[in-house]
Amino acid sequence: MTVHQGDPAPADPPGLDRLEAITLNRIGCFEWDPTTGRYTLDATGLAVFDLRPEEYDGMAAGLHLRMPVEEVIRLHRMVDDIKSGRSDSYSSYFRIRLRDGATRWTHTQGQAIREPDGAGLRVVGVVRDATLELAHSSMRLLAEDDRQRQEHRLREVAAALGEALTVDDVVAVLTDDQSRRRLGAQGITIGVVDQGRLKLVGAVGPLPVRVGRRTRLSEHWPLTDAVRSGEPGFFTSREAFLRSYPATAEQLSDDRATAAAFLPLIAQGRPIGALALVYEGKRSFTSEDRTLLTTLTSAIAQSLQRAMLVDQSREIAAGLQNAMLPGRLPRLRGGSLAVRYRTARVGTWIGGDWYDAVALAEDAVGVAIGDVQGHDTEAAAIMGQLRIAMTAYAAEGHSAAAVLARASAFLADLPADRFATCLYAQVALGTGEAWLANAGHLPPLVRRADGTVLRLDLPTGLPLGLPDAWGAGGYPATSFRLAPGDTLLLYTDGLVERPGEDLELGLARLCATLAAGPTPLPALADHVRDTLTDRLEAEDDAALLLLRRD
Missing domain, CATH: 3.60.40.10 (PPM-type phosphatase domain)
Known part of the structure; x- marks a missing residue:
């Protein structure tokens, strides 16, 4: 859901003190201005980060001192999706280092607020201490089991790709029902770069955008953009997708997709294609999701590059043989x-x-x-x-x-x-x-x-x-x-x-x-x-x- 400046806030039911509930449960609030970098935290939020008011300068960069580098990178990726318009919200667990050297698990979630004319953007959200929750709740164990199952499923896909010899074999592995279940996606589209165009070589299930069999790389479409930029695109709302691709509004009118990932396939530093995954019911991409999908696309790109070379060699061999x-x-x-x-x-x-x-x-x-x-x-x-x-x-x-x-x-x-x-x-x-x-x-x-x-x-x-x-x-x-x-x-x-x-x-x-x-x-x-x-x-x-x- 996209929130615009000026949207009325829903009224609280009588007897509900929202401030009391937030304060007693040690939920801190923040407001972040991407333009200036100012990141305003209330007193509870500062306590979550183990910061005293005089230690914090009010800028987002000041929080990085409390966070491991990998966590900073991970959060920046999610925030970049907000700034680029690919997403309107984010939610993630992350670690911070306390002043005594101990580690604290925290959870943050944020929601974008955009001016109606698109000229301004703020992100408001909450942050809380999640150490006890993750240390003792069964949810953490379930989440870990789910992550391991997902990793196992992706390894199975990668293993099947290792057996694929031709481009048709790679497409068959990715688009069969078993791979769709393993990836959790309802729709999969694969394209390969061919003479300045993106050639569609496989598609199954719902597609976020109906593309031609051969689309110029210069055209502004999700898959071609992924090829040109070499960067993945993650969308978790229809509104965010339409902001980037307004020309697709008519195509999306009856679409049930709630999230989509557009991933470049890069082999030896060169984009050779792109993969689209479409989801029904998914509302966010966690950092773990993104890491696993990045690993998967690396395996797909290697298999696809090998298969394209095999197909080219076969085509040459068959041409020579037929000529004889x-x-x-x-x-x-x-x-x-x-x-x-x-x-x-x-x-x-x-x-x-x-x-x-x-x-x-x-x-x-x-x-x-x-x-x-x-x-x-x-x-x-x-x-x-x-x-x-x-x-x-x-x-x-x-x-x-x-x-x-x-x-x-x-x-x-x-x-x-x-x-x-x-x-x-x-x-x-x-x-x-x-x-x-x-x-x-x-x-x-x-x-x-x-x-x-x-x-x-x-x-x-x-x-x-x-x-x-x-x-x-x-x-x-x-x-x-x-x-x-x-x-x-x-x-x-x-x-x-x-x-x-x-x-x-x-x-x-x-x-x-x-x-x-x-x-x-x-x-x-x-x-x-x-x-x-x-x-x-x-x-x-x-x-x-x-x-x-x-």
């Missing part, structure tokens, strides 16, 4: 193709998984899928070279076995000491005749028109790029006939392998997923990818290629 894959697939007569690719979700790996399809003579098509050893930029570069070489060998009209043999020799001649697994198939769509050759890759699957799934266990040659002396068998081709409506599936290990699990379980899961999928080819590709690659801990890329004969 075919931009478009050939249009087929008598059949259709669908491909899907999913990058690893752990770390910033860039993999060597690839696929390709090339139109051959008449109604034939060559399809390939492979995986170059390693998860780095060199693996991606080799993947691109190998894919282009295989496309050239296939277009020259070589057999399936010869294409793999030539590709193996090509890879062996590259300076990098890498190998690759690969499966290559040539399919005549008019007759359904298919020739398949395998270089250490996983077996292909065929889904019949009736939905049953076959696993083609082919003779397997060595991975590409290994010395010829390691195996003299070459890459024997196996024939198979695709009936009309049959679908051939080629895939990489990221679709079936899981840490600590037998490969046969993954293959059985893939067969069941393929059998249960929808009929349209694009929908079937999405079904297989989404069903088998939805694990957050997926550590490898996954590629799949579907070829259906009409």
Whole structure:
């Protein structure tokens, strides 16, 4: 509640002596003028501070001699909110040092009185000795337990943030129901700095101000102000908020928020975003609240900065990898193709998984899928070279076995000491005749028109790029006939392998997923990818290629 100069004071009920009640309970009164610094204390207030009238010069700075430095800083922060208009009142326990060196716990609360035209400001309040109250009452124990519970809840949030890898992960941690309960907030908004704007990346629950997805940092809004100033903003009344942001009056007309905190997210001395917490029913922010929220925002900023770097690295890696894959697939007569690719979700790996399809003579098509050893930029570069070489060998009209043999020799001649697994198939769509050759890759699957799934266990040659002396068998081709409506599936290990699990379980899961999928080819590709690659801990890329004969 804001009090203005000239507001009438409510009348006391008959028989109530307010002065007597205040005096007998040793409650001191004060009036503070922020402009001049004058801090007028009555006799009881001086006694609370253990000061004699002749020892006090009537200025706020004179009280600091009785207070530990950390208490002075803490109270100044609350008073600054009064002066800036972010709050109209404050309440806090604090310690003072008596003349004999002992410590006394006191409690103070103050209320701002502002001139109607905003030209003047006074703060009036009370101060009292709270040592006995805190030493012996159960309220102190309850308050301490509550503080410890709050610290524990914030540590749990910080621990969850430590597991977050991407910006989406950080947002998910902060906006889930559990984190909202831990923070005691009904609304949470997160924004990150992006090219001179604050980009909204997550919001849940009531918002104090409806902001756009991308807001200029120069605009006068609570979150952008927190970013620009690097200072938190605490508001404990609608009136105080509207004094700072009058343009938001219409947006707040039906809002139930009673308090809000706007906190800058600073990493390595640089603001990288801001966090808004909105509360329903909260009336003040104690110094402990502010300290805990400052600690929390430090953990959020560190997690967010790490996540932003991961996202940037992934974006670069994905761009490089996509550039190595075919931009478009050939249009087929008598059949259709669908491909899907999913990058690893752990770390910033860039993999060597690839696929390709090339139109051959008449109604034939060559399809390939492979995986170059390693998860780095060199693996991606080799993947691109190998894919282009295989496309050239296939277009020259070589057999399936010869294409793999030539590709193996090509890879062996590259300076990098890498190998690759690969499966290559040539399919005549008019007759359904298919020739398949395998270089250490996983077996292909065929889904019949009736939905049953076959696993083609082919003779397997060595991975590409290994010395010829390691195996003299070459890459024997196996024939198979695709009936009309049959679908051939080629895939990489990221679709079936899981840490600590037998490969046969993954293959059985893939067969069941393929059998249960929808009929349209694009929908079937999405079904297989989404069903088998939805694990957050997926550590490898996954590629799949579907070829259906009409």
